[in-house]
Amino acid sequence: MNPKTGNPTLTGESGSLRGRRITREKALTAAARILLEEGYARLTMERVAAESRIAKTTLYRRWPTKAALCMELYLEATRDLRDPRTGNVKSDLRAIADTVVRLQTRTVAGPALLGLIAEAQITPESKGPLLAEFSQQRRRLTRLVLQRAIDRGELQPGTDVDLVIDAIGGAITFRLLQGHAPINKRFTNQLIDLVLSGCLSNRALPRKNGK
Amino acid sequence: MNPKTGNPTLTGESGSLRGRRITREKALTAAARILLEEGYARLTMERVAAESRIAKTTLYRRWPTKAALCMELYLEATRDLRDPRTGNVKSDLRAIADTVVRLQTRTVAGPALLGLIAEAQITPESKGPLLAEFSQQRRRLTRLVLQRAIDRGELQPGTDVDLVIDAIGGAITFRLLQGHAPINKRFTNQLIDLVLSGCLSNRALPRKNGK
DNA sequence: ACACTACGCTACGTAGCGTATCGAAAATTA
DNA sequence: TAATTTTCGATACGCTACGTAGCGTAGTGT
Numbered sequence A, B: 001m002n003p004k005t006g007n008p009t010l011t012g013e014s015g016s017l018r019g020r021r022i023t024r025e026k027a028l029t030a031a032a033r034i035l036l037e038e039g040y041a042r043l044t045m046e047r048v049a050a051e052s053r054i055a056k057t058t059l060y061r062r063w064p065t066k067a068a069l070c071m072e073l074y075l076e077a078t079r080d081l082r083d084p085r086t087g088n089v090k091s092d093l094r095a096i097a098d099t100v101v102r103l104q105t106r107t108v109a110g111p112a113l114l115g116l117i118a119e120a121q122i123t124p125e126s127k128g129p130l131l132a133e134f135s136q137q138r139r140r141l142t143r144l145v146l147q148r149a150i151d152r153g154e155l156q157p158g159t160d161v162d163l164v165i166d167a168i169g170g171a172i173t174f175r176l177l178q179g180h181a182p183i184n185k186r187f188t189n190q191l192i193d194l195v196l197s198g199c200l201s202n203r204a205l206p207r208k209n210g211k
Numbered sequence C: 001a002c003a004c005t006a007c008g009c010t011a012c013g014t015a016g017c018g019t020a021t022c023g024a025a026a027a028t029t030a
Numbered sequence D: 001t002a003a004t005t006t007t008c009g010a011t012a013c014g015c016t017a018c019g020t021a022g023c024g025t026a027g028t029g030t
Helices: A024-038 A045-052 A056-062 A066-077 A089-106 A109-122 A124-151 A161-178 A185-196 B024-038 B045-052 B056-062 B066-077 B089-106 B109-122 B124-151 B161-178 B185-196
Strands: none
Touching (some): A024 A056, A024 A066, A024 A109, A045 A066, A066 A109, A089 A109, A089 A124, A124 B161, A161 B124, A161 B185, A185 B161, B089 B109
């Protein structure tokens, strides 16, 4: 987003001072366009190089694999996914789910994520490094929200947070992957209701902050 | 591509009467061995041809894509997945889940399915024909079990069957894809308990959260 | 025996990968 | 401005796998 200031990012910014610089955006926008308009199959390093007018060698110096390029696209697109802090767990989850659905269905984050998942299954060495940290990254926000709900008594103390994340996140990803049913707010709301009804506390609403 | 009777080549059965026959198992066992021992990335048509001593051209005549070959491996491996008919919905679901988990983690069905899902994301034209019928095939048994439970009053009448399938099947597939947490009976049991608690009929016995 | 058909083999053209080399361009320093 | 340092662009190469074509051969039914 800010190529000229030397603001260091994970993989995109060159670390040294001298020499020519490519604009990182040139590569990412070309990749995003191909990914959105033509799909993951057409996204090749050669193609990105040709369309962005960046040499293939240069591309490989920064992004050693196509997956690394997609990862950066994904992280870039999902940067505005934050803790909603609405005050109760159901609203929090709904807000997160709505944002996720919007990102997945209307931005480059969707095909990027699907491509990353697919690549991880196919390319053996990427399954470990890629998904290990990646899935943790994805789960962190939901885990935070759920743990907070447990702490303030909204959810039963023994709630298995990872199980809840898998049930909700898994169902959404399932529909994304298979495309057998629509993904909309009605779906996510019902899904969250269904899963939460198994672990909501029986007690009254928390009185700590007096809502 | 089958001259005699509309018999689809997807089944691997030779449709005609005359000429030499390859043993279909020669190709499938070679493919299964590669898939299990070396993963989906190493599974190439050239490799299967070389190891099974079947000509590459012959391979392509029967299985036009690698995905078709994997599909046949998957269907072959999951042939013994049947309706458990235990008498109640929770036992039914547990039995199905246990079988699915066993097939996915201990047979060629696991890598075959992951490969198929991955391929569908990457190869654009396979996403439609492949997953459309494929996901329906996968859901049919669970849908049968759940609908039966609704009919006999175990589940609430308004239960969204597809939603329940997505929550359970999605979570299991999620763990398979990302490999971030173990998949065992304890996981599937808790998962089924969690999801079912949101749609069990009131006539069912009240349940404590401990086990 | 014959006709028919499927198979094996070889070869070919294409796509994309990932790397090596080298000259040129940009940014920093003097 | 000039020199230095570093990166970028262009080209070429070898490699793997794809998918197809042609042709001879081996198995199958009548």
